[in-house]
Amino acid sequence: MRIGIVSDRPREVEILLQAVALKPEHHVIWIGTSGGEGVDLCAKDTPNLILMGLLAGMDGVEATRRIMASAPCAIMIVTGSVHTNVARVFEAMGHGALDVVEMPPSGTGNLRDRAAPLLTKIDIVSRLIGEKGGVGSAPVWATGPSSSLGRHPLIAIGASAGGPAAVAAVLRGLPADFPAAIVVIQHVEAQFAGGMADWLSQQSALPVTVAREGESPAVGRVLLAGTSDHLALKAAHRLGYTPEPRDYVYRPSVDVFFESVSRLWRGDAVGVLLTGMGSDGALGLKALRNRGHHTIAQDRATSAVYGMPKAAAALDAAVDVLPMECIAARLVDLVVGKGLTARSTPLTDVPF
Numbered sequence: 001m002r003i004g005i006v007s008d009r010p011r012e013v014e015i016l017l018q019a020v021a022l023k024p025e026h027h028v029i030w031i032g033t034s035g036g037e038g039v040d041l042c043a044k045d046t047p048n049l050i051l052m053g054l055l056a057g058m059d060g061v062e063a064t065r066r067i068m069a070s071a072p073c074a075i076m077i078v079t080g081s082v083h084t085n086v087a088r089v090f091e092a093m094g095h096g097a098l099d100v101v102e103m104p105p106s107g108t109g110n111l112r113d114r115a116a117p118l119l120t121k122i123d124i125v126s127r128l129i130g131e132k133g134g135v136g137s138a139p140v141w142a143t144g145p146s147s148s149l150g151r152h153p154l155i156a157i158g159a160s161a162g163g164p165a166a167v168a169a170v171l172r173g174l175p176a177d178f179p180a181a182i183v184v185i186q187h188v189e190a191q192f193a194g195g196m197a198d199w200l201s202q203q204s205a206l207p208v209t210v211a212r213e214g215e216s217p218a219v220g221r222v223l224l225a226g227t228s229d230h231l232a233l234k235a236a237h238r239l240g241y242t243p244e245p246r247d248y249v250y251r252p253s254v255d256v257f258f259e260s261v262s263r264l265w266r267g268d269a270v271g272v273l274l275t276g277m278g279s280d281g282a283l284g285l286k287a288l289r290n291r292g293h294h295t296i297a298q299d300r301a302t303s304a305v306y307g308m309p310k311a312a313a314a315l316d317a318a319v320d321v322l323p324m325e326c327i328a329a330r331l332v333d334l335v336v337g338k339g340l341t342a343r344s345t346p347l348t349d350v351p352f
Helices: 011-018 035-044 060-070 083-094 116-131 162-174 189-203 254-264 282-288 308-314 324-334
Strands: 001-006 027-032 049-053 072-079 100-101 156-157 181-184 207-210 222-224 231-234 238-242 271-272 294-298 320-322
Touching: 001 035, 011 027, 011 116, 035 060, 049 060, 049 116, 060 072, 060 083, 060 254, 072 083, 072 116, 083 100, 083 162, 100 116, 100 181, 156 162, 156 254, 156 282, 156 294, 162 189, 162 254, 181 238, 181 254, 189 207, 189 222, 238 271, 238 324, 254 271, 254 282, 271 282, 271 308, 271 324, 282 294, 282 308, 294 308, 294 324, 320 324
Parallel strands: 001 027, 001 049, 049 072, 072 100, 156 181, 156 271, 181 222, 207 222, 271 294, 294 320
Antiparallel strands: 231 238
């Protein structure tokens, strides 16, 4: 895989070069020492992946925004401390950065061990790019009945690259007394989930917390998937984590959660699939629609990365295809205005 590096710290560049060199299938094609230089280099020679530092001057957030607007490619934020830079990290992810990883520590010892988290994430991005947005097979689960018992509605939201900003926009549009439970599956590593929950809480009238094993979705709260295992309903109203399917490149998987909701949730549900690379969530959204639940996909124009919603549209999985800024109002209409019975005619999207 062809990789670009953007960092204004020579020692960080040296460590990243040494780490990438451990995998002969990956190689660095250029190095930008400022955000502006990274934008220019990307326009001239777009790599498969950019390792983006949080720079001075035009920082990594703004550089990410400009690259995704002009020469989009996979971007991974690399920082010495995610917890120190939570707001900037999730702002960059909101502009379309795919993931975040902490810089391999310098010092003595085995470089391969120190660089393992970075190399693992590079391999995952390589698999995502190789997928080419195709829609694979549906997850295999034991079948079970789903019946509506008049319980409170569940809003199931899935997102990946660009997701933090999109999820925040949806939550900002919901009132504090919104009468539904909300569960969010965002592709983010476990060690960063708590920071994302705190960041989202600051922008929402509804509290956001990381979902715990055995917890039940409840009205007035937003639960965020919090580990690299998949979050799913394990019973009608009980959440839990599972490592299966182990071979999924998406962890936690939106498909796994959506499919579990389609099987087990006893009541109305709305599936919402937001911006992201690849196709995760498309089959799950289709399963929700097939069970009579309302489904929404973000439109092309407002998606930082139009991969997951596009895959859903190709499957005719979405009842509504909406701009990011309209999704919250639609949820309020469905839940408060009792529009959950209108599940028939999809809206049209802008042309592919």
